[in-house]
Amino acid sequence: MAAKRFGPRDWIVAALAALAEGGIEAVRIEKLARRLGTSKGSFYWHFTDRPALLEAVLDFWETEGTSLVISSADAVGSPPERMQAVVDAALLATEQGVDVARTEAALRAWAAEEPVVAQRVAQVDERRVSYLAEILQRMGYDTASSRLLGVGIYLALMGLYDARRYAPSLADDRAFRALVEGIVRSARASARASLTD
C-alpha cells in the first residue's frame, strides 16, 4: 500500500472536477488536498500558488477539453453531415469522465468575473463559432447570415449547458436539435429556391 504520489496533472484534474461541481470558488487548495488524500505540502511543491493552478486549469481545458474544436479536425462529409456530427458531439453529456455542461458553464461564470479568463474563453468560443459559420456557409448561407446563425446556435448550446445544471425540464436536447434542424432546412429551401429562380 505505497502512499500515492501526485503530479501537477492530478491537481489539475481535481481542480477541474471541483470547478464543475461548485464553481471557481469551490476550487480550494486545502479542499482538493483532502479529496486527493494528501496535504497542501504536495500542492505547493508543484505549484507556486492558487493562481498558478487556475492558469494550468485553463491551459488544460484549452488543449484537452474542447470537443467542438477537436471534431473540427475530422472535417469530412457533406455540410449537413458535419453539422450533425458537431451537434452530436456537443450534446454528449460527459467527456473523459468530466461533465461537459457543468464544466463549460462554470468556466463561463468564472470568465464573467476574471477578464483574463474571459479573453481566453472568448477565444475558444470564437473558433467554435467560426467552424459553425463555415459549415453554414457551405450550406448556402451568405457570410453575414452564417455568422449570425452560427452565433445563435452556439448561444443556444451554452444556454442548454446552463440549463442542464439547474433546470432539467429546460435542458431538452431536442429543443437544441430543433433549432439547428430549422436552420438546416431553411438552407436547403433557399438553395432549392435559388435553383428554381
Added chain:
Amino acid sequence: MAAKRFGPRDWIVAALAALAEGGIEAVRIEKLARRLGTSKGSFYWHFTDRPALLEAVLDFWETEGTSLVISSADAVGSPPERMQAVVDAALLATEQGVDVARTEAALRAWAAEEPVVAQRVAQVDERRVSYLAEILQRMGYDTASSRLLGVGIYLALMGLYDARRYAPSLADDRAFRALVEGIVRSARASARASLTD
C-alpha cells in the same frame, strides 16, 4: 447631514447589485455594509443571517425583476407583434438600473449550486417558456413544436445573457433576433402551405 437609516430593501438592492457584479460569492455582509456606508449591526437588525438575505433577494427578483413575465401581462396584438415585443423587452440592457444580463446569468450560476434556488429559478423559466410557446402555437406550430422552439429561443437568450458578461463579440443581439425571425418565418411559410394544401 442626518446619518442615513437603512431598511431591508436597501440591503436587498445592494445584494442584488453585488450578485450581478461578482456572483453569489460576492454577496458578503461586511462588504455590503462598507458599500452602503454602515455596519453589520444594521444588517443583523433587519435579517437573522446571510441565508435570510439571500432568500429575500430571490423573493425580490421573482416579484419585481421578471420583465418577460411582466410583458406577458399586456397580451395584445397579433402573435408576431407579441413575439417582437417580448424579444425587444428581453434584449433591453438594463431594467430599473440593474444589469439584466449579469443578474440573470449570476442567478443561474447560483442556481447551479443551490437546489432550492434552482427550483425557484426553474419555475420562473417555466412560465416564460410557456408564454413563448403559447405565442408560437398561435402562429401555427403544433403543441410539441411550440414547446421545443420556445425552449430553444429561451436557451439562446440565456446564452446571450451569459455572453454579454464575458464575450462581447458573441453577445450579438442580431444573432438572437435572426434565430427568432427564422422561426417566425417558418411559421408563416407552413401556414401558407397548409392553406394551399
Added chain:
DNA sequence: CCGTGTCCATACGCTGCCGTATGGCTGCGA
C-alpha cells in the same frame, strides 16, 4: 425631563483558507 423602543457601531471569538517554514521519509546512484 425621562423612559422606552428602534436602530446602528464596535469588539469579540470562531472558522476556513492562504502561503511559508521546517522537518521527515523514500528511493537511488556513488
Added chain:
DNA sequence: TCGCAGCCATACGGCAGCGTATGGACACGG
C-alpha cells in the same frame, strides 16, 4: 552504506468573513 534530491506532512501567522454581545444615539410619548 551514505548522501542527496524529490516529494510530502505539519505547524504557524495572517486575513476575511460569520454571527453575537453589548453599549450607545436618537426620536418620541408621557
